[in-house]
Amino acid sequence: MLELNFANMMEEVIGVRGINVKVLESLKVQVQEEHRLISERKLPELEFLELPNRDISEIKKFAQEIRKDSDHFLILGIGGSALGPRAILEALSPLHNLRKTPKVFIYDNVDPRTLDGIFSVIDLKRTTVNVISKSGSTAETAAGFMLLWEKMKDIHGKEAGKRFIATTDPASGTLRKIAAENGMRTLPIEKGIGGRFSVLSPVGLLLAEVIGTDSSHLLKGAGDIHEKCSTYELWQNPAYMFGTLLYIMNGEEKRNINAMIPYADSLKFLSEWFCQLWAESLGKNGMGMTPYPSVGTTDQHSQLQLWMEGPEDKVVIFLRIGDYGVDFTIPAVFEGVDGMSYLSGHSISELIKAEEESTELALAKRGKPNMTIHLPSIDAYHLGQLLQFFEIATAFTGLLMKINPFNQPGVEEGKNFTYGMMGKKGFETKKSEVEEAREKKACWKI
Amino acid sequence: MLELNFANMMEEVIGVRGINVKVLESLKVQVQEEHRLISERKLPELEFLELPNRDISEIKKFAQEIRKDSDHFLILGIGGSALGPRAILEALSPLHNLRKTPKVFIYDNVDPRTLDGIFSVIDLKRTTVNVISKSGSTAETAAGFMLLWEKMKDIHGKEAGKRFIATTDPASGTLRKIAAENGMRTLPIEKGIGGRFSVLSPVGLLLAEVIGTDSSHLLKGAGDIHEKCSTYELWQNPAYMFGTLLYIMNGEEKRNINAMIPYADSLKFLSEWFCQLWAESLGKNGMGMTPYPSVGTTDQHSQLQLWMEGPEDKVVIFLRIGDYGVDFTIPAVFEGVDGMSYLSGHSISELIKAEEESTELALAKRGKPNMTIHLPSIDAYHLGQLLQFFEIATAFTGLLMKINPFNQPGVEEGKNFTYGMMGKKGFETKKSEVEEAREKKACWKI
Numbered sequence: 001m002l003e004l005n006f007a008n009m010m011e012e013v014i015g016v017r018g019i020n021v022k023v024l025e026s027l028k029v030q031v032q033e034e035h036r037l038i039s040e041r042k043l044p045e046l047e048f049l050e051l052p053n054r055d056i057s058e059i060k061k062f063a064q065e066i067r068k069d070s071d072h073f074l075i076l077g078i079g080g081s082a083l084g085p086r087a088i089l090e091a092l093s094p095l096h097n098l099r100k101t102p103k104v105f106i107y108d109n110v111d112p113r114t115l116d117g118i119f120s121v122i123d124l125k126r127t128t129v130n131v132i133s134k135s136g137s138t139a140e141t142a143a144g145f146m147l148l149w150e151k152m153k154d155i156h157g158k159e160a161g162k163r164f165i166a167t168t169d170p171a172s173g174t175l176r177k178i179a180a181e182n183g184m185r186t187l188p189i190e191k192g193i194g195g196r197f198s199v200l201s202p203v204g205l206l207l208a209e210v211i212g213t214d215s216s217h218l219l220k221g222a223g224d225i226h227e228k229c230s231t232y233e234l235w236q237n238p239a240y241m242f243g244t245l246l247y248i249m250n251g252e253e254k255r256n257i258n259a260m261i262p263y264a265d266s267l268k269f270l271s272e273w274f275c276q277l278w279a280e281s282l283g284k285n286g287m288g289m290t291p292y293p294s295v296g297t298t299d300q301h302s303q304l305q306l307w308m309e310g311p312e313d314k315v316v317i318f319l320r321i322g323d324y325g326v327d328f329t330i331p332a333v334f335e336g337v338d339g340m341s342y343l344s345g346h347s348i349s350e351l352i353k354a355e356e357e358s359t360e361l362a363l364a365k366r367g368k369p370n371m372t373i374h375l376p377s378i379d380a381y382h383l384g385q386l387l388q389f390f391e392i393a394t395a396f397t398g399l400l401m402k403i404n405p406f407n408q409p410g411v412e413e414g415k416n417f418t419y420g421m422m423g424k425k426g427f428e429t430k431k432s433e434v435e436e437a438r439e440k441k442a443c444w445k446i
Numbered sequence: 447m448l449e450l451n452f453a454n455m456m457e458e459v460i461g462v463r464g465i466n467v468k469v470l471e472s473l474k475v476q477v478q479e480e481h482r483l484i485s486e487r488k489l490p491e492l493e494f495l496e497l498p499n500r501d502i503s504e505i506k507k508f509a510q511e512i513r514k515d516s517d518h519f520l521i522l523g524i525g526g527s528a529l530g531p532r533a534i535l536e537a538l539s540p541l542h543n544l545r546k547t548p549k550v551f552i553y554d555n556v557d558p559r560t561l562d563g564i565f566s567v568i569d570l571k572r573t574t575v576n577v578i579s580k581s582g583s584t585a586e587t588a589a590g591f592m593l594l595w596e597k598m599k600d601i602h603g604k605e606a607g608k609r610f611i612a613t614t615d616p617a618s619g620t621l622r623k624i625a626a627e628n629g630m631r632t633l634p635i636e637k638g639i640g641g642r643f644s645v646l647s648p649v650g651l652l653l654a655e656v657i658g659t660d661s662s663h664l665l666k667g668a669g670d671i672h673e674k675c676s677t678y679e680l681w682q683n684p685a686y687m688f689g690t691l692l693y694i695m696n697g698e699e700k701r702n703i704n705a706m707i708p709y710a711d712s713l714k715f716l717s718e719w720f721c722q723l724w725a726e727s728l729g730k731n732g733m734g735m736t737p738y739p740s741v742g743t744t745d746q747h748s749q750l751q752l753w754m755e756g757p758e759d760k761v762v763i764f765l766r767i768g769d770y771g772v773d774f775t776i777p778a779v780f781e782g783v784d785g786m787s788y789l790s791g792h793s794i795s796e797l798i799k800a801e802e803e804s805t806e807l808a809l810a811k812r813g814k815p816n817m818t819i820h821l822p823s824i825d826a827y828h829l830g831q832l833l834q835f836f837e838i839a840t841a842f843t844g845l846l847m848k849i850n851p852f853n854q855p856g857v858e859e860g861k862n863f864t865y866g867m868m869g870k871k872g873f874e875t876k877k878s879e880v881e882e883a884r885e886k887k888a889c890w891k892i
Binding site: 003004006007008010013078079080082083094097098099103108109110111112113114116117118120121136137138139140142143146147149150153177178195235236237238241256257263264265266272275276279280282283284285286287288290292293295296297298300301302303304305306307308309310311312314324325326327328330331333334337338339340342343344346347350351354355357358361362364365366378409410411414415416417418419421422423424425433434437438440441443444445446 | 451459529555592681682683712721728729732741750752758785793803804805808810854862880883
């Protein structure tokens with residue numbers, strides 16, 4: 001089971017920059033209040049907590065079909081619709097496209113170079129496209145969908161619809177309508193499931209099954225950690241403790257950055273998924289810590305200098321792996337060469353774990369707060385725990401901050417300018433605003 | 447030529463949170479002083495500025511050999527030794543391993559799962575290994591090197607040395623010695639070239655040539671932007687202006703995060719390369735902005751909410767592409783469907799550019815400072831400009847901050863703990879410190 005060690009967040013361990021136990025205690029009542037909101041499902045978007053209990057037989061059926069008739073699986077989606085599937089893909093099947101079929105591509109942008117690259121390597125005759133969008137009107141996803149639809153119609157004619165799966169609102173929306181009219185299979189994103197809380201819905205699970213993962217393990221892990229995080233007792237609930245500690249570090253200690261550093265290449269995208277979840281949920285009303293995506297040991301040679309000797313503005317979250325599932329012993333070569341022979345006989349998992357622990361300690365010795373999540377191994381069961389853990393922790397932290405963690409009003413303004421420039425009706429004045437700004441800016445150029 | 451537009455950093459354009467022209471003017475003399483240090487090469491590590499003039503014939507020769515006799519090219523290196531090559535690879539040859547040979551792998555960690563993955567897909571009989579380390583004693587690189595050396599000796603016997611190229615100090619160090627003793631080809635990292643300023647040395651150029659790029663274009667671009675950034679006149683020097691603006695935003699405005707958002711998937715790793723350069727160079731003496739790696743439009747659905755409505759702690763740096771080199775027109779399908787048809791007839795490069803400009807403006811309208819680097823296209827020439835531009839800007843900013851941008855003293859402590867745990871002689875007390883800390887931490891676990 002996933003565990004949280006928060007020693008290096010505490011005054012008793014790292015000194016004055018740590019948190020005093022009394023401060024934690026003083027928040028106990030507030031924690032219990034927020035817990036009540038969660039346990040009684042007072043917000044409809046808490047539905048993500050129910051996902052581990054959903055029936056997944058249809059997802060499994062579609063995945064079987066894809067594994068039979070497709071060499072390529074192309075996801076069109078952006079934000080949570082892409083980051084969740086990618087986190088699962090990279091964690092559970094590293095170097096997937098060099099080793100397995102169906103090869104997976106996730107097009108989560110409107111970059112023409114990327115699309116050109118994808119078209120040059122996939123065979124659309126043997127491709128299934130999974131369009132993921134709750135409404136269907138997300139501009140980036142819609143653009144990709146329109147392009148793919150035309151291409152697939154050219155190749156498959158009237159059968160084109162059969163090469164698509166629309167993961168979308170179960171009842172309404174653009175994508176639902178198009179899917180029905182064109183004979184596409186569909187999977188539901190239920191009303192209460194927001195994009196960034198959707199990884200354990202069909203959004204992430206179809207991909208999981210397509211790459212050969214039994215997604216029931218993901219759900220079992222999620223359910224188990226949910227149970228562990230269902231107590232109102234702060235001192236027994238790792239998700240609440242995680243959120244409360246960061247809440248204090250942000251509020252009282254004015255630290256505005258929380259860096260996430262898993263010690264596994266394959267969890268780099270888990271880190272990016274977390275960054276979206278945390279940033280978009282909690283960045284509002286002038287508040288919000290900035291989550292920083294990184295990976296160990298690699299970023300010890302990139303970000304660690306700044307963490308060690310930079311300003312007092314960060315909390316570092318380590319993700320330590322218990323068992324990598326495979327290992328290599330460093331052989332006794334180059335004997336007698338100074339600065340290498342001490343490594344001989346050790347395994348590389350020993351080395352990566354030693355580096356992780358050393359970095360924790362180096363930070364702690366300088367009074368830099370950090371905490372560690374222990375993940376026993378990188379498999380579907382524990383990945384499910386990790387995903388659900390962060391979702392609970394993020395929702396809880398939002399409630400503690402007295403904000404709504406489930407909306408994202410701040411992104412509308414930019415969308416409206418884009419609508420204006422793309423000629424969408426009703427946004428004509430937005431276009432003029434962009435053109436005006438462009439003129440005003442022209443002289444500030446070197 | 448690369449251009450910087452800094453309108454949205456200025457009070458005249460975005461209002462009170464912008465920079466007053468007088469503040470910029472007041473720094474002119476200081477800028478000229480730092481310029482003198484640079485133009486007179488007062489620090490030996492400014493040697494990176496000379497790299498565009500180096501002879502690259504040997505690099506080209508080795509690359510030709512590799513392209514002939516290798517299907518796989520494996521880089522062992524970490525930090526600048528990996529991030530620079532990866533930035534070039536992803537920018538200039540997206541989806542490389544699915545489209546081209548030699549396939550390229552960059553092992554910049556000691557993650558056993560990654561190594562297992564690499565071994566499962568490469569043919570060591572047809573592999574060249576490029577070990578990159580100035581000293582050779584970097585633990586991660588050394589561990590990988592020792593493992594690969596034994597494997598390659600098993601396969602190639604006495605010829606194993608010929609399958610390695612050591613990119614290292616031209617005269618001294620562990621790796622230099624091993625290379626000489628085992629008949630490996632070598633390429634120099636000159637004394638004055640630090641890891642994070644090494645991308646335009648053999649560190650990055652060999653990879654560039656291996657993937658079929660004429661690296662002289664990279665160097666030509668670097669030389670040209672260097673010339674443009676060689677004036678002491680702040681108002682004509684985009685690198686100095688970039689650094690000065692961030693210096694003011696960090697100092698006077700207390701903004702401690704600078705997010706970098708290129709609007710191209712293939713520049714995501716450029717963004718990560720920049721983050722190492724900036725963080726490790728400037729994060730010291732309790733100072734340093736945290737550089738944030740992101741990519742557009744993708745991160746509009748991840749980080750933008752926080753940038754728009756979160757705390758006043760960020761500056762956003764846009765990287766706008768002029769010509770993507772390829773394009774697709776969004777077809778007129780799903781006619782009459784609300785919320786999609788406005789896209790028909792536009793190209794996707796129009797859409798991505800509209801989104802970039804819209805996001806700039808949305809931030810500016812809220813008084814959030816941002817600036818934009820215009821890159822005419824993504825090719826070797828302009829990538830060379832970009833790399834050199836950021837190196838000059840970073841070195842300059844360090845001088846402005848009155849720190850040494852070329853060292854990284856903060857990473858030693860963690861290394862020493864690792865040495866202790868791995869049994870390196872002389873570090874026995876460090877091991878005890880780790881064990882003591884481990885015991886102390888044990889009770890803070892949920």
